[in-house]
Amino acid sequence: xxxxxxxxxxxxxxxxxxxxxxxxxxxxxxxxxxxxxxxxxxxxxxxxxxxxxxxxxxxxxxxxxxxxxxxxxxxxxxxxxxxxxxxxxxxxxxxxxxxxxxxxxxxxxxxxxxxxxxxxxxxxxxxxxxxxxxxxxxxxxxxxxxxxxxxxxxxxxxxxxxxxxxxxxxxxxxxxxxxxxxxxxxxxxxxxxxxxxxxxxxxxxxxxxxxxxxxxxxxxxxxxxxxxxxxxxxxxxxxxxxxxxxxxxxxxxxxxxxxxxxxxxxxxxxxxxxxxxxxxxxxxxxxxx
Numbered sequence: 001x002x003x004x005x006x007x008x009x010x011x012x013x014x015x016x017x018x019x020x021x022x023x024x025x026x027x028x029x030x031x032x033x034x035x036x037x038x039x040x041x042x043x044x045x046x047x048x049x050x051x052x053x054x055x056x057x058x059x060x061x062x063x064x065x066x067x068x069x070x071x072x073x074x075x076x077x078x079x080x081x082x083x084x085x086x087x088x089x090x091x092x093x094x095x096x097x098x099x100x101x102x103x104x105x106x107x108x109x110x111x112x113x114x115x116x117x118x119x120x121x122x123x124x125x126x127x128x129x130x131x132x133x134x135x136x137x138x139x140x141x142x143x144x145x146x147x148x149x150x151x152x153x154x155x156x157x158x159x160x161x162x163x164x165x166x167x168x169x170x171x172x173x174x175x176x177x178x179x180x181x182x183x184x185x186x187x188x189x190x191x192x193x194x195x196x197x198x199x200x201x202x203x204x205x206x207x208x209x210x211x212x213x214x215x216x217x218x219x220x221x222x223x224x225x226x227x228x229x230x231x232x233x234x235x236x237x238x239x240x241x242x243x244x245x246x247x248x249x250x251x252x253x254x255x256x257x258x259x260x261x262x263x264x265x266x267x268x269x270x271x272x273x274x275x276x277x278x279x280x281x282x283x284x285x286x287x288x289x
Contacts, residue, residue: 001068001190006197007204009068013061014054019213020223022049022249027234030241042248043211050209059109062148063093065194066107070096073188075103082131090128102141103186104132110149111156111178118155122162129170143174150179217254224255225262229274232259236281256286 026033033045040048067077075096083089094105106125113121122145129143145163147153159176167174180191213220235241250256260282267275 001065001072001193001197003197003200005068006065007201009064010058010061010201013064014057017223018050018053018057018209019220019249020227021053022046023224023235023246024227024231025049026241026245027231027238030234030238034240034244042244046211046245046248047209050211054209055109059107059148062109063107066105067094069183069188069190069194070094070103070186072190073186074098075186078102082128082135084127084131090124090131092128092132095132097139100140102132102136102139103144104128104141105144105146105182108145108147110152111147111159112152112154118158122159126166126170129166129172129174133170133172141172143172144177144182144185145175146177146182148179150181153178211249212251213249214252214254217250217258220250220255221258221262225259229272229278232263232278233274233281236278236285242285253286256282260286260288 033042033049071077075098078095078097080092080095081089082092092104093107094103096103096105106121106128108121125143125145129141132141132143143166145159156176156178163174163176166172175185177185183189183191210216213224235246246256247253260279263275263279263282266272267279
């Protein structure tokens, strides 16, 4: 894979819309950000939220990267969303076909889960295997429980024991892999490239996320202005969230004045009362006569 394509996937998945996601969380879960029983101040909580979000989205980005690498080696992507008879929907992380073989991969970033979560993950893995055996009764199915990071193997003994039981009880090849081993299994000789690209990419990202959205107010506005009016309404009707969180991400109020102008223009363009309401609420917050 080309390096620029690799890092564009990471940057898009991890950082694009991260500001809008943060503001949406302020509106939907204000109790998580304010209150006496929080050991962090607004800046610390925002940094924590952005870094945790980046960790989660890294896994999403690597799902896309792994799929592209498998496709490059002639593995065809199959539909990944299936419903059971009870109409519950399951989304498979990776599902490929090559010749007469179906390759299913349950993909995780690292093996550092507690006992409750690891049991739930195995149960979920088994349900997906059961679905696949019903969907593809005449195909050879290989099921892989895969962790990208091979440095952490907290529950390896537990997972291997469960994988061995599944192999026996369900009559299919089932494997536990960490890091490079999955790529070796399917003869995809790209692991060294992945490591090199990740090392170079990490040199280009900041040590800490930038929480002052006014530094790049225009781009911040382009992202945040796409949020639903409901989000803005909740925030502008919550004085504590506005003072403690919104004024932390927009200390110079550049972003806020861009939003104020946006609400005014949208009201004129659409004649929707909600934009006039938002304009009035924000104007009051900014103490504009």
